[in-house]
Amino acid sequence: MWTSPVILGLLLTASGGTPFPATSSGSVTIPLQELLPLYAKHQESAPLAPPTExxxxxxxxxxxxxxxxxxxxxxxxxxxxxxxxxxxxxxxxxxxxxxxxxxxxxxxxxxxxxxxxxxxxxxxxxxxxxxxxxxxxxxxxxxxxxxxxxxxxxxxxxxxxxxxxxxxxxxxxxxxxxxxxxxxxxxxxxxxxxxxxAAAPKVARQVVRPPLEPSIPSAQATWVSTLEGKATVRVRYSLRLDREQELELTLPEGHRLERVFLDSVPLIASVKDDTLKLKVAPTRFGETEATLEVVLARDLGVFHLSGKLKLALPRVSWPVATLRARAHFPAVFNYRRDGGSMEEYEGEQAEAVESQTPLPGKVIHFRQYLVAASAPTLELGYSVDISQSYFR
CATH class of the missing domain: 2.60.40 (Immunoglobulin-like)
Known part of the structure; x- marks a missing residue:
């Protein structure tokens, strides 16, 4: 027999047994064959600590x-x-x-x-x-x-x-x-x-183009009249502009508006107090050119054996650099310039302009430079042409 009061007390506590009442001293005797199983059970119930936290x-x-x-x-x-x-x-x-x-x-x-x-x-x-x-x-x-x-x-x-x-x-x-x-x-x-x-790339400084002053580099006008005095005036303006602008035309006295075209596209326009106001702009973005065509009608009266014709073109709010005009009047008369702001001219330039649109009648060519804030005018005198007559 082997006696161990301390070990026995620990085994009883670990195995869940009810401990004896506390005393100041005491001892117990237990056979060794019963102590060894209790000691082995105590070692198995103790958890193992992890190798790391x-x-x-x-x-x-x-x-x-x-x-x-x-x-x-x-x-x-x-x-x-x-x-x-x-x-x-x-x-x-x-x-x-x-x-x-x-x-x-x-x-x-x-x-x-x-x-x-x-x-x-x-x-x-x-x-x-x-x-x-x-x-x-x-x-x-x-x-x-x-x-x-x-x-x-x-x-x-x-x-x-x-x-x-x-x-x-x-x-x-x-x-x-x-x-x-x-x-x-x-x-x-x-x-x-x-x-x-990385170095920031240099950005080219954007150059802001100043607004383009609207102008008319050139204009071409054509008068066509019958012997009964039914006249048509067609004026073609070459516009220079870079954005939508307002263009104002003042019609000559006695004229009525027939049609208006902007780059061959008809425009709806109305005349108030002989003044035609239009909003014009280039047809394609980025372009600076456009073409305005205005067709007018007027009754000149019946041609006599001789007389005078007073002709005029619309006054435009933009300056016109060069104006060229043609008059196609009945061929039975001779015509002479008696006055007005436009001057008559002849030569190769006149022949080139005439060949663009061949029309019947006797053709007379006129021109004017630097037209600004005024209406081009022309006075013609006419008389019967007897150069081909048998009676002279």
Whole structure:
């Protein structure tokens, strides 16, 4: 028989037996063959402590360069093994230029800054997966910048997958690989990224063209009349303008408006107090030319054996550089210029103008330069042409 009061008391307590009432002293005697099974059962019920409190089983880092900072997105998966006591897992060093911009909300654990480090704190075992956002302010002078990130004691260093726009940044450390994604590997437990901001391209100064002063470089007019005095006036204006403008025409006395065309497209127009107001613009965007055609009608009266004709063209609100006119009147008369602002001319220029639109009758050519704020006028005298008569 072997007696051990202390060991027996511990065995009774561990095995769930009811202890004896407390006494100041005492002893018990138990056979050895009964003591050994109780001792072996006590050793089996004691739990084994884990080899470590926690393990970081996965960590990933992604970064993106901006003009002001290096932005990092970190993903961690931590397996906590210890229970019934507080466990701290130190993940990253938070230096003076490293700022937390986003932390997760976990059930049963907390992630945040503790003692200058990004730390997971918990007292419950389990697997925790979470993401953290950081901003690393660069250091350096001039165009070159540098930022670094240090790992915590419980994290094995891993590479950083860096995105950098090659048109905006030039990597210095590590050297650029030629693609937008670069693997930055840690050295001595520290990730270092150096870059240089690309020079901003020089933008050519936009030259604002001053508004184009509307004008009429040239105009062509044609009178056509029958022997009964029914006359038609067709005036074709070549316009120069770069935006919509208002053009005003004052019709000569006794004339009525027949039709108006802008680049061969009919316009709806009305005359008020012998004044025609139009909104004109180039047909195609970016062009600076347009053509306005105005057709008028007038009753000249019946031609006699001789007489005078007073002709006029509309007064235009824009200046006209050159005006050329043709008169196609009955061929049985001779015509002479007696007055007016337009002058008669002949020669090759007159023949070229006449060949554009051949019309019947006797043709007379007139022109005027630099017409501004006035109506071109012409006075013609006529008499019967007896040059072909047998009686002279």
């Amino acid at each position: 926690a393990l970081v089983v996965k960590s990933q880092l992604k970064g993106r360069l901006t003009a002001e900072a290096l932005l990092v997105e970190a993903h961690f998966e931590v397996e906590v093994l210890a229970s019934d006591r507080w466990t701290q897992v130190r993940l990253l060093q938070l230096d003076t230029d490293t700022y937390l911009t986003g932390v997760p909300a976990l059930q049963g654990a907390t992630v945040g800054a503790l003692g200058g480090q990004l730390t997971l704190v918990t007292r419950e075992p389990g697997r925790y997966a979470f993401d953290v956002s950081l901003a690393l302010r660069p250091t350096g002078s001039g165009a070159e910048r540098q930022a670094q990130l240090r790992f915590g004691a419980h994290v094995s260093p891993v590479p950083l997958r860096l995105e950098a726009d090659a048109t905006a940044f030039t990597l210095v450390d590590p050297l650029a690989s030629g693609s937008e994604d670069t693997e930055v590997y840690p050295r001595q437990g520290v990730l270092r990224v150096g870059w240089r901001n």
